[in-house]
Amino acid sequence: MAYLELDNVSIGFGPPSNRTEVLKDINLSVEENEFVAIIGFSGSGKSTLMSLLAGLQKPDKGQVRLHGSVVENPGPRLGIMFQNYSLLPWLTVFGNIELAVRQVFPKFTKAQVKEHVERYVEMVSLTPALEKNPHELSGGMRQRVSLARTLAMQPEVLLLDEPLSALDALTRAVLQDEIIRIWEEDKRTVVMITNDVDEATLMADRIVPLTIGPAATLADPFPVTMERPRDRANLNKNPEFMKLKNSVTRFMVGMNKESKDLKVDTSVKMPNIIPHDFTPPTRRSVKVR
Numbered sequence: 001m002a003y004l005e006l007d008n009v010s011i012g013f014g015p016p017s018n019r020t021e022v023l024k025d026i027n028l029s030v031e032e033n034e035f036v037a038i039i040g041f042s043g044s045g046k047s048t049l050m051s052l053l054a055g056l057q058k059p060d061k062g063q064v065r066l067h068g069s070v071v072e073n074p075g076p077r078l079g080i081m082f083q084n085y086s087l088l089p090w091l092t093v094f095g096n097i098e099l100a101v102r103q104v105f106p107k108f109t110k111a112q113v114k115e116h117v118e119r120y121v122e123m124v125s126l127t128p129a130l131e132k133n134p135h136e137l138s139g140g141m142r143q144r145v146s147l148a149r150t151l152a153m154q155p156e157v158l159l160l161d162e163p164l165s166a167l168d169a170l171t172r173a174v175l176q177d178e179i180i181r182i183w184e185e186d187k188r189t190v191v192m193i194t195n196d197v198d199e200a201t202l203m204a205d206r207i208v209p210l211t212i213g214p215a216a217t218l219a220d221p222f223p224v225t226m227e228r229p230r231d232r233a234n235l236n237k238n239p240e241f242m243k244l245k246n247s248v249t250r251f252m253v254g255m256n257k258e259s260k261d262l263k264v265d266t267s268v269k270m271p272n273i274i275p276h277d278f279t280p281p282t283r284r285s286v287k288v289r
């Protein structure tokens with residue numbers, strides 16, 4: 001039995017008369033401790049897929065299963081980090097993470113909560129911002145708070161929706177390494193969404209492309225067999241990395257081109273009509289031909 005499974009899942013939005021099928025017949029089996037990267041274009045349905053995995057939305061058809069049990073509601077076993085941070089604006093960095101930690105570990109003493117929160121804030125290098133509110137932070141800093149909050153909840157499955165997209169290249173590299181370290185040490189299962197082929201190739205065991213919507217589905221996966229730990233500094237000299245990166249990029253670019261070629265030209269040619277002038281001839285100031 002697969003650990004985390006999407007079994008023939010479909011979902012759409014809108015009334016039956018004007019329905020958009022967003023995801024169609026999605027099948028995915030994630031093994032325990034596996035790191036899967038889902039890669040796709042903007043608007044293809046990646047966040048919707050994450051919401052389904054987290055139990056935040058129910059599929060119209062099919063099932064999401066964790067350990068064989070149907071996922072129907074969100075819960076502490078599935079920790080999702082959203083793309084848009086979703087921090088509570090009236091709480092500090094400490095307060096935002098503390099709230100989540102108290103929910104997941106209700107038996108922690110005050111000192112344990114403090115120690116736990118501070119450990120994860122330190123991990124994302126935000127200790128100096130511990131008492132700041134979200135509006136005082138940059139986008140990248142908010143993204144790090146959100147990541148620390150998800151990690152601090154220590155879920156069995158980490159669902160990361162473009163977790164590093166708002167970060168500069170250097171911080172991004174630091175946090176990529178941090179996520180890999182946590183995943184390796186704590187033996188978690190990770191499903192991460194990204195639109196960065198390098199990131200997916202560096203981090204994942206398997207890259208699964210999401211096709212272009214509407215009715216997007218998962219294409220055949222690209223296994224990443226490079227040995228770990230992967231040497232970031234020499235990746236561009238690693239022939240296996242370069243080959244895989246090129247194959248994934250070529251696949252994604254080809255899919256994009258195919259989808260554009262299929263698009264019907266919907267521009268309408270307007271007839272050359274001159275409006276009729278209904279004002280009485282005596283009141284006409286402008287002559288209309």
Ligand SMILES: Nc1ncnc2c1ncn2[C@@H]1O[C@H](COP(=O)(O)OP(=O)(O)OP(=O)(O)O)[C@@H](O)[C@H]1O
Nearest residue numbers: 013014022040041042043044045046047048049083
């Ligand atoms: N609750 C909803 N109601 C109606 N349409 C929705 C809803 N949620 C998502 N959609 C539509 O589903 C499609 C996919 O959206 P989604 O946010 O999952 O894409 P995405 O791949 O994550 O995009 P991006 O990378 O730009 O964040 C879009 O066309 C969006 O408008």
